[in-house]
Amino acid sequence: MKPKYKELHEARYREIVEKGLKGWGGNQVPEREKYWTDYWAEFVKDFKPPDKGEVLELGSGAGNISAIIARHGFNVTGIEISPTAVQIASKRNEKLENLRFFEMNVTDLSRFEDKTFDIVFDGLCLHCIIGEDRSLAFKEIHRVLKPGGFFMLNSICDEPKDKEIIKNYDSVMRCAFSDGAPYRYFGRKESLIGEIASHGFEILRERVEVKPNGDSLRAIARRIP
């Protein structure tokens, strides 16, 4: 069964609008905003990316993380498969001139020229990408990054812990299913790191955050010129 990226995530954002939520993570949005604000500040302090650099967020959703990065002074482009999410993000952030959103699939970034971005930030999107599409996405990320540019991967990893997810989990594919389609990839940490390295990146930092509802890999890599 093929992944249903658009259908599945569009339905989720329509539900977010109906319930009056602020975005992915529902009522936990303030905690998530604090987490990503701190994460971004640590990245800037440790890796010193170019001031006012060009940043691409993959899977920008309602635009909450993109807005944090834009408030740090970067020029941010968010791309997202759900048209409803793009509408929410654009309307909510219309006053931020250094921030824009497009409806696009992460497997095809052809709207952008080669070597456009200083940083590509995975907004928890790449764990939504399944099978052969993953290599397409990694090749596109490499292509649109400037040589030496940063790639920040943020992905669920290792074994699922959430009971609902485990009920619909295929341990051979390492994918959770929804509505009969694979929709989340739980790569092992070593395999995710290998996937990044095999697409032309040098790994600068990797850390697994262990959480009760599932672990996550935070990796920072650099495009090898």
Ligand SMILES: C[S@@+](CC[C@H](N)C(=O)[O-])C[C@H]1O[C@@H](n2cnc3c(N)ncnc32)[C@H](O)[C@@H]1O
């Ligand atoms: C876990 S959500 C995170 C959203 C946002 N970055 C945040 O943290 O609030 C992952 C996002 O990736 C988007 N997405 C899933 N598959 C995609 C694809 N093939 N291309 C672009 N975006 C996709 C989803 O619609 C969703 O908004």
